Structures are given as C-alpha cells and as structure tokens.
Amino acid sequence: QDVVVTGGVAKNRGVLDSLEKKLKVDFKKFPDGTDPQIIGALGAACFAREKVSE
Secondary structure, three states: OOOOOOOHHHHOHHHHHHHHHHHOOOOOOOOOOOOHHHHHHHHHHHHHHHHHOO
16 A cells, blocks of 8 residues: 655655554655655645546
C-alpha cells in the first residue's frame, strides 16, 4: 500500500519515523525539490481546473 504524507508534518523526519514504525509502513518520498506543503494547493488547483472546464 502506498502512503504519502503531505503538509508541514512531511518535513518533520522525527514524526515520519515514528508514524512509519507505529503503522508498519514505508512512506513514499517526494522527489528532491518538491515542497510537501504545496501538495494540497496543487490538488485544489487541479480540481478547480477540471470543474471550470466542464
């Protein structure tokens, strides 16, 4: 199962390590240079673009 953490918490390695251990999963990593704090905004922009083009 693929699991990704977004937002500011995705920058906190300590939280990620604890969650991975507790949930027994390995989180997928973003490519270098990708800011996990903007992922929600990108998703919202894609959703809005789709709705406008309907």
